[in-house]
Amino acid sequence: MTAKKPRYWTDVKDISNHYRAMGVDGFYEKHAQDYDNPHKEDIHSLLSEFWEPEWTNIRICDLGCGDGLVTKWMMANHPGCTAVGIDKWMAKRYTEETGFPSFKLDFHQFASDMYPNGTGLEKPGDPKSKFNDNYDLIICSYAFDLIRESMQHHWMYKLSQFTDRVLLIRPNRKVLDTWSFRPIKKVAVGKAKGVLYQFNEDYHEQWKQFKERLQNDC
Secondary structure (H helix, E strand, C coil): CCCCCCEECCCHHHHHHHHHHHHHHHHHHHHCCCEECCCHHHHHHHHHHHCCCCCCCCEEEEECCCCCHHHHHHHHHCCCCEEEEECCCCHHHHHHHHCCCEECCCHHHHHHCCCCCCCCCCCCCCCCCCCCCCCCEEEEECCHHHCCHHHHHHHHHHHCCCCCEEEEEECCCCCCCCCCEEEEEEEEECCEEEEEEEECCCHHHHHHHHHHHHHHHC
16 A cells, blocks of 8 residues: 655644644544644754754654654754654554654553553553653654643653653743753744753652642641
8 A cells, every 4th residue: 555645734724724623533543644744844943953962872752753753853863863652643654654663652541551452551660561661852742732731740740750851842832830840941943842841850859848738738
C-alpha cells in the first residue's frame, strides 16, 4: 500500500475547523498519514535556539511525536542523539519515517498509569516496561494543549519520573505554573513558543509542607 503524500496544512484555522467538526480522534483517524505541521519551519528554528552545545548524544522522548518532526530535526542536526516516540494516532508513521521505536499511547492513559495491553508500558519502574528508562529531555511539540487542563499538573509530575527537563512547544505563550517543574528558558519564533522546564528539586519538601498545612487547618 502506497503511503499518502503529506499534506502541508498552511492554514492553522483549517486544522482547528476540522478538530471542531470531526473531533481530534476523527481528524487523526483520517489524516494520520498525510498530516504535516503548518509551523514546521518555526519549530525547527525554535529547537535551534534551545539546543545546548553539550547535547551531543542525549536521549529524548518525543511526546506527541506525530510523524517525527522534532526527531527528524534532531537526526539531521545532532545524529548522535536517539529518541523514542509516543503518539496515540501516528506512532506507526513515526517509526516508519524515523526508524526509532514508538508507542501508541494516549496522554491521559500515560498520566493515569492506565496503559492498554500491547503498549509495552505496564507501569513506571516495572522491569518489563520498554519505557522504563530515564531521558535527558522530553519534548512535547504542539500536543500539550490536547491534554485536559485538570490533568496537566499531574501529567508534568508523571514526566518527572522519567526526566528532569521538559521542553513544551505550544502555539501560545502560556507558562505552566507547577510545583514539579520550574521554567528556566522561554523562546518564541513566529507561531511557535517554547518553554524549557527544569525539575524543581524542592518539590518534595514543598509538597510535605503543603500537606502539613492542610493537616493543621483541619
